[in-house]
Amino acid sequence: GAVVSQHPSRVICKSGTSVKIECRSLDFQATTMFWYRQFPKQSLMLMATSNEGSKATYEQGVEKDKFLINHASLTLSTLTVTSAHPEDSSFYICSAFGGRNYGYTFGSGTRLTVV
Amino acid sequence: SQQGEEDPQALSIQEGENATMNCSYKTSINNLQWYRQNSGRGLVHLILIRSNEREKHSGRLRVTLDTSKKSSSLLITASRAADTASYFCATAAGGGADGLTFGKGTHLIIQP
Numbered sequence: 001g002a003v004v005s006q007h008p009s010r011v012i013c014k015s016g017t018s019v020k021i022e023c024r025s026l027d028f029q030a031t032t033m034f035w036y037r038q039f040p041k042q043s044l045m046l047m048a049t050s051n052e053g054s055k056a057t058y059e060q061g062v063e064k065d066k067f068l069i070n071h072a073s074l075t076l077s078t079l080t081v082t083s084a085h086p087e088d089s090s091f092y093i094c095s096a097f098g099g100r101n102y103g104y105t106f107g108s109g110t111r112l113t114v115v
Numbered sequence: 116s117q118q119g120e121e122d123p124q125a126l127s128i129q130e131g132e133n134a135t136m137n138c139s140y141k142t143s144i145n146n147l148q149w150y151r152q153n154s155g156r157g158l159v160h161l162i163l164i165r166s167n168e169r170e171k172h173s174g175r176l177r178v179t180l181d182t183s184k185k186s187s188s189l190l191i192t193a194s195r196a197a198d199t200a201s202y203f204c205a206t207a208a209g210g211g212a213d214g215l216t217f218g219k220g221t222h223l224i225i226q227p
Contacts, residue, residue: 006157034214043203044158046214059214093157097212104148104215108157 002028004096006107013084013114021079021110023094028105029074030096035067038091038109050077084114121204127224134191136221138204139184145207147180148215149189152201161189161202194225 003026013019023033031052036044048069049057056069066088068080077096081088093109096102121138128134140147146165150158164171164180164187171178177190191198201222205215 032212036214036217043219044215044217046216049212049214091155095158095215103163104160106150106158106160109155111155 002096002098002102002105004094004105004107006094006110008110009108010111011113013112015085015114016083018080018082019084019112021081021092021094021112023077023079023096023107025075025096025098025105028096028098028102030077030098031074032097033071033077034095034097034104035069035077035079036093036095038093040091044093047079081112084112086114088112089114121202121218121221123221124219125222125224127226128194129226130194130196132194134194134198134223134225136189136202136223138187138189138218140187140204140206140216140218141185142206142208144182147178147187148205148207149176149178149187150203150205150217152203152220154200158203191223194223196225196227199223199225 005024007022033050035047037047038044046059047062050069050071052071052074058064071077091109094107095104148163149161152158162173162178164178175192180187201220203220204218207213
């Protein structure tokens with residue numbers, strides 16, 4: 001079946017630093033990847049849609065300069081949280097869309113803690 | 116925008132009983148999906164039902180969809196302790212390359 005690998009699974013960083021999260025589709029090509037954020041005991045909220053070779057589309061209220069998304073290949077998308085602050089602490093999950101055959105496959109998530 | 120409201124928000128039942136979760140949504144959809152999330156983990160896709168389908172089965176799962184009421188239900192029969200998790204419905208407006216809109220989720224606890 002389709003597998004999406006997301007790294008790191010956990011990261012603790014100091015306030016003001018940047019953190020990069022990687023999302024890879026291992027056995028299929030994903031023209032579109034999605035990034036979600038989930039606060040404790042809440043649902044997933046779509047942050048942005050990432051298309052290979054083009055700029056990401058951000059949802060309303062999500063700062064594109066703070067959450068940099070790069071989708072350089074059909075199997076890799078990265079999310080960089082720049083100048084992280086404690087309020088950015090959250091669970092970030094990526095999803096890759098592999099067409100009708102593979103549908104949506106989710107990564108295992110990254111727990112970001114900013115101290 | 117957030118749409119999709121599950122109820123109940125939390126459900127605790129005895130092992131072996133059936134668990135029913137409901138989901139409502141607000142806009143037109145192409146399909147509706149149900150996912151399971153174990154604590155602190157990623158999402159596992161359970162089942163997808165298309166807008167032109169009314170019911171679908173997969174093992175111990177049964178999903179219904181009522182597009183006139185913009186609602187869906189997930190039934191887990193003969194529940195097991197391993198079914199303890201949060202369950203989310205998610206809708207897709209388009210044919211595939213749109214992000215999913217998730218409901219608030221139902222936290223299911225199966226008591227052994």
